[in-house]
Amino acid sequence: MSSDLDSSYREVYVSFAQQERRLEKVEEEYNKVDKELQSAKETICQLEESKDNSKENLLLEVAAWEQDNEKFFATSAVKTILERVEQTSFVVISGSGGMGKSAIAYHIALSFRNMMGYEILPINEPSDILKFCKTGRKQIVIIDDLCGKFAIDTRIVGSWMRLKNSITRLVKLAKESLRIVATCRLHVSKCKQFQKLMQAFEITECDLLSDELALDLDEKRGIGLCHLNDNCLDSLGENVISQTDMFPLLCKLSAGKTFDPDFFEKPYQFFETELDGMALENKVCFFGLALLVLFNNNLKKNLFDDRCNKMFNEIFDEVFEELEMSDKPSKLFVLRSLETLNGTFIKVNESSVSAIHDKVFDFIAFFIGKMLLKTILKYGNSNFISERMSFEFSDEFTEDDFFWGDEFTEDGFVIMLDKDHEELYFQRIIQEIGNLRFRIVFANKIAKTTYYQGKLIDLLSKQDDILSIITGNVWALVLSAFGDCEMLSSFILEERLKKKKCEQTSDTKAEGTLSNVLFNTQIHIDDDDLGDIHNEFLSSSNSPLLLAIAEKREDIIQLLLESGNAININETILIDGIEGTALQFSYFSEEFIITKMLIDYKADVNVQLPDGGTLLHVVCEEGNVDYLEVFLSSEECDVNRVNDLEETPLFLACRSGNTECVELLVASQCDINSSNVEGKSPLHIACSEENADIVGILLNTDYCKIDHCDNDNNTALMISCERCNMEIEQLLILHGCNLNTANVHGRTALHIASTIGSTEIVQLLISNECEINLCDNDNQTPLNLAIENYQKTCIELLLSYSCDVNICTIDGQTSLHIACKTGQVDIVEFILNSNRCDVDKSDDNQDSPLAIACAHGSKDIVERLITQKCKIDTVNIFGLSPLHIAVRSDYIEIVQTLIESGCDINLCSANKQTPLFCACEMGICSAVQLLLNKGCDATICDSDGLTPLDIANAKGFLDIVSYFSEKDKSSEIDIIYSKI
Template sequence: MKVFFITDLFENRIKCWVKDDEKFFKTAATRKILGVVKHNTVTVISGNSGMGKTATSHHISLHLQQHEGYQILPITDPMDIEKYYIKGLAQIFVFDDMCGVFSVDQHLINSWDKVSSQILTFSKEQKHFRILVTCRLQITKNSKFEKLSDKLNMKSCNLLSKDLAYTNDEQLKIASCHMDLEHVHQLSRVIISGLDMFPFLCDMFGRSEKKDMKMFEFPIQYFKEQFDHMQYQNEECFLGLALLVIYNNTIKTNVFIDESIDTGFKKILKEVFECLGLSNRPSKLYVLKQLKTLIDTYITSYIENNESIITSKHARVFDLLSLYFGKKMTKTLVKYATPDFISDRIQFESLEEVHDEYTIMIPPCLEHLYFDRMEAEIMRNNFYDVFGNTQSHFELYQEQFIDFFSEKKDIMEKLLHNRWPLYLSSMYGCGIFVQFLLEQHKNTPSNLLQDSSDESSFEISIIDDDTEDDCTDLNRRQIKRINAPLVVACTEGNLQIVQTLVKYGYDIDCVKPGLLFPLYAACYCGHTDIVQYLLACNCKVDLEDHNGQTALHGACMKNNKDIVSILLGKGFNINKQGFKKETPLFIACTWGNLDVVSILLKYNCDITICNILSESPLHIACKNGHKDIVKVLIRNKCDVNVINELGRTALHEACTRYFRYLLDEEEDTWSSENEEDDIQCEEPTVENDINVIEDILPFNSTETFRKEIIEILLHNKVNPCITDCFVILHFI
């Protein structure tokens, strides 16, 4: 029953994919990315907007559906993975712009982080469980994305990389799918090579009535002229597109019909109409009717939760619309656009900072309107968009913000009474905000350095109610704790803010349930400079959390080898047993961190210490298929015949896992023998560039390592006759 429900839920959207896929040209990159998806649980296709990331992800998903029986699930919330997962069913979850569009969306980062452990569980119990996501290139360069990528073990396919970039011939063939030969021949190599968004422009050219090659030569100017023309030829369509921008590319059609759904819609419609200087005010229903005539050119629609939703046909279309209307109705946009639109796409001209070509620049004369909007968001407790927007980390912006609000008594009371402003400023690296808030707290009666039970001091509002619990759950738990700002600054790598917080009395040795202590946070997240600073402040060596874990355990888990060396040089207890009595060596062996294992052995760690189940480091290395670590442990004379509580040796672990793999292979009914010849899977090229396809191994590579591990153990005096040897004898 659940399978049919899910199929019906996404049926209309997938039908649109099928229609668009008719004009998709399969490049060499498509075949290589298909190979990556087949061999890995989570794959991210990155590149600039308009390069074909989304179209490629749709094509690969449809291919897996047709040839290997996968169920496609186009999701918009990471938590939907847990909601729609079905054990035993081949599924591919598809997510566009996984961590935000213009900038990193902290809500999405938190949601992915929350579901990450479940993803790991699903990947282990289901061989045909896949997640395929897209991400803009600038997002992938953010440290938060990099941490998430590491946590999910994502395999990166960058469409701009040498290995995946389109050739000139491929680009001409892409063009021929949308254009006649006469226009294709007008495309010069110079024009093609200078356009990252070439596939998008080909698609738009094919959909346009007037075939103007200016679209390729001056795309932004071309679309500006098209929108200008629409204003005078079809005011209702023009007005509808302006509303789509106000509502940040997602507008429910019911707001045109039922005033109770959005009581402010009528007022917004009136002000947008007047701002644009249109002549005859149409009815809401007529605007909707005319807007729908743009479906398959500028917009598309889909059904979600029994509601019809209108969105742009392509992310680049919305970029162009946002830039155009951002200049056309700046004041109205600042006043009424959704908070996340304001947060992601607006920047002050006066900052003179680098920005994307589609960023809406606010002149100095309108900055007060922007701050008026921030004041409204503060009063609504919407602190994420106030302190986490795209320009909040610029020092000049922080100074301007303080100048505007420091004399507003009601706003200052709000900022000082609530704990979120300081916490989020510490998270996002807003050093001047942190300094200012701490200085104000010093001069004001405050419970800042005490654990708080006052609910009003950590109230926060998330505009999208559906994501509130998922996105803020971790931060909600932490913020009640005295040391939350210091811990989050250590986690995010904001050294200057760490130094400021310590100066104002935050405790570097504070341990609280549900909250990492500062040194552990810095070691786990790999921030060497903060680790060195905390050690220089004489933080307690071998401090433990409530599970008995030390900072050394965290560094070993995340393979932060430089930090491991620093900690050992400071005299950390190398053999400390933490959660489940696991030593740092045991943890490094569990996660396959060979470099860390080598460092620990160099510092003479005890190789014989077992965990609570009497498992040795060799047990866990064999169980998880880490061949190189097995070799190192044996070279350092570990006991190969240690028996755990279940009466099993390391050889049992290696043999049992390999035996299960063979049984799975015999039962595997998934076949791709009937796949089309032109999209047969190729083994991807492995390069050192992290933005290219990474670490791709054949699907059964881990099991190949297990077989080699068995051979290594048998050649190193392991006793195959200890306890039950049925499975072992199968291989001898």
């Protein structure tokens, strides 16, 4: 007994412990979910705050433009550029630094906003256009330094080219509502990459140095007077004013300061003197400018508050040492001192400090860069080093050693490194490789030189750890090829081959191919300097392949495709806000050869696009026959895949009228009867688009369902009837379509053809023995619909085939009733002449055709019906005769006609009212006069015991009452005379 209790107790205890553990686990899970929820809320708040800050920054930026615009001088060049922007969607303003390119762009943006209601959108990246621009909204996009400032930035050019299709499509859809205005330094605009960009986007360039837009002396003086007085300008002289390109900037910088003519003749020397003096007398300010240079003109304020930023602390200490200052200032003191230069050297906003103008930064960077070479090479921004530093020419170099591009730089503000600093330069390059930051290694200004490549190869050969990094990372191989660093590219490839051979097992034959080299090689990337390429792009193993596609490098693509598992050709990633695979990216970049290469390497051709379709849908809609043949060559290509609207590629090809695509798809045994969400088949859409060739192709197959109905039960025959396409109608009838199928409204092809008056098609249908008297859901025959829509030739044709004119509609009306409503006497004549018409047949309200004609004021039709011996005193369900109706409608001529034709003038309605009552009630004096003169009995009382005179008197129709009185007096006189 005791043991049983112990056992039971243990079971209960164990059960309780298990429950307790489960509760603890649930609590842990709850806490975990709660933390995730709180984190999500914080993220949302941060995003909202970021959104608000972005909007606030935008408003502040435009407000600054407005302030500068107050001193803007509109030259003839500005007016010309404004006209160009009005006429074209994409305009670039080019010119030397300091010429006022940005000021003109801002002025144009403000003009569009103030005069035409455009929204201003200052952006930095081309992807922002797709993010912020909306069709239907008036927007003007402003982009400063479209493709780089100091030199062409191939990264930005690549981003523009990647988004070409999307942006051009958006611009085309937006039409007049979207304008893009960009600025570009002249030396950048002369580069080949920029010229290609101009062609791709059909950009209109406005060169401020061209004869058309160049400023004359008077205009330059006008600009100068916005900032200076006449005396200042006179002291400069005409030659200085005329020959100084950056005159607008120099005038702006001189405003409110002691005027110095030397500043206009030798601006750099002026800044050099100022900076020299500052380095001696105000070292703390100079310290701040040095930091600005190190951070490449974007010095974040929060760096001065962050005590834990180890890198900034090191940079700060290094600058202090190199400037040889006696006392080390605090970070905040340096920032506050730097801010005192606001308006002269720098401009300060909420979060950062930058030079007052890009040209001013060129001066500062050149001066300080030469002083702080050691610190810059150790800690400076990668882009700064890449774009602004080079080696001095020496006797051992030849011109062929250097590749300067179209134009190396503007105004020669390049920091030249002597032999003593080359070692530091290459130390930085080795450091960048170790940090997997490869852009500076292969895309700097001297990367193409044999000297640079040879020196780097020598260093790599002596450092196994760095060599291992550069040979084990596909990015190094790819970017070396992109940078046209042939020596380095070959060296890396050879080292990878060696490495692979060493790793191969003894039982594996070394083939020495690139496939072996890259097989199972992991791709790592940690390169912040790839600018516009998003993190999602960088983290993908597919990134090198996509970059190669963007740069149209078929050789590199081939190498990567042969790399086995190193590249996942079908990985979907987000790039520039668009999710897609390498194949989709290639197709939308219009790269046919590359697209074919990818398909040959088994790229998935069936990956879905955002609309649920595949690239095959796009190919067929755009009519790209060459691409279609390549896609169909893939065994995996699903020709029957549907998009979100359940449209097949064939459907889209039919809709777009791409006959060759239709032929190829049909030959590929696609389903030609697959219907979309509206139930429409390819045959339906081909008929709708009136493409007889495509209709013929579809009908000539053995399995086309010619009588397939859509969701409204419309057949292809009905759709072609709506389009009045005789050729397609004949094709469909020739292939045996059903002529009498009715849609959801009960209408056949003949109903539709009769409604729109297509006599040829009506004749064709009748000749092929369609049912001529079928009724729709309202019991309307084709004849009735033809009458309702005044289709006279169709009416004659239908009547000639003895159609039934006495079939009643849902309201009980015959063809004659409907004809009487039209007021067209010739239509009534057609029906009456058919000799099959019941002229007195009444509708559901017991209205005869004559009553209908009276109600619609058709005198000619009334006369024709009376000639046809119709009954003129038939009353409707309210007891109203045609005369009642004509009187109430104030059709006096019809009233006259009815009376002369012998109608009963005193016939009473359901409430015992004669037509005279109707005239008195409506106040129609002319009708009262006519009826009384024709002998109408004015003494008849209605069901309320009232006479017509009582009605007129109660209504206040004094003219009618007066006429009754005159009529009574006349009657009394007649009685008196009759008694004499």
